[in-house]
Amino acid sequence: MGLTMRVRRRPSALVFVGLLALFTASGCATLDGRFRKNIVSVATFVDKRSPWLNFDDPPRDVPGGIKIPLYLTSHDSPLGVFGDGTLHVDMYRVDKAPDGSEEPAHLRRWTYDTQQAYMFGTRKKQRVGWGYQLMLNWGDVDVLGREVMFIVSFERLDGRMIRGKRIYFKVPREV
Numbered sequence: 664m665g666l667t668m669r670v671r672r673r674p675s676a677l678v679f680v681g682l683l684a685l686f687t688a689s690g691c692a693t694l695d696g697r698f699r700k701n702i703v704s705v706a707t708f709v710d711k712r713s714p715w716l717n718f719d720d721p722p723r724d725v726p727g728g729i730k731i732p733l734y735l736t737s738h739d740s741p742l743g744v745f746g747d748g749t750l751h752v753d754m755y756r757v758d759k760a761p762d763g764s765e766e767p768a769h770l771r772r773w774t775y776d777t778q779q780a781y782m783f784g785t786r787k788k789q790r791v792g793w794g795y796q797l798m799l800n801w802g803d804v805d806v807l808g809r810e811v812m813f814i815v816s817f818e819r820l821d822g823r824m825i826r827g828k829r830i831y832f833k834v835p836r837e838v
Contacts, residue, residue: 698747698777699737702817705827706743707733715838718800724837725807728800733815733827734791743792745784749818750775752799757810757831767812770804773797806834 715726731752734743751774755767775783775797783795797815811834815827 699735699740699744700747700820701738702735702744702746702748702819702825703738704736705733705815705817705825706736707731707813707815707827707830709830709832711832713838714832715835716798716800717838726834726838727802728798729813729832731797731799731813731815731830732794733797734794735817735825736792740792743789743794745777745781745793745795746817746819747777748820749777750780750795750797751816751818752797753814753816754799754801754804755812755814756806757812770806770811771801773799807836809834 709729709731714729714731716728716730717723717725718727719725735746736742737744737746751772753769754771755769758766758768760766780795783797785794785796811832813830813832815830817825819825
């Protein structure tokens with residue numbers, strides 16, 4: 664009987680390994696297929712009334728970061744999916760030139776690979792699919808009372824960069 668049990672376990676383990684290889688080769692990093700390589704768009708949905716975060720201990724009334732919810736869509740799904748690639752978030756201070764044009768000054772870049780970004784992933788599927796809730800701490804960058812711009816991009820494994828729309832905010836001096 665012990666020999667029979669071993670024989671039964673071996674094929675099921677081989678089947679599991681085969682299925683795992685099939686899912687990984689087809690662009691799905693997990694068995695549920697949420698990780699996609701063919702990302703085609705980045706959409707951010709920021710509540711402009713209260714996106715500010717404070718990371719100080721004890722907390723102060725001064726914003727020290729921002730919350731940016733975002734969704735990635737793939738070629739084969741209009742709903743949000745988790746991407747197999749790298750998320751980049753760039754922060755700029757928007758200065759005005761004498762002629763009134765924008766002169767963005769790059770302040771900070773956050774980069775998250777697939778596993779790091781997944782830590783910010785939603786734990787329950789939303790109406791619009793799976794998404795991320797980025798909590799970005801800009802540290803000692805002086806932007807209080809200034810206009811800032813964020814650009815969220817997704818770098819696919821094939822090197823293609825998918826950029827979201829620019830997001831503009833005026834950072835309050837206190838919240």
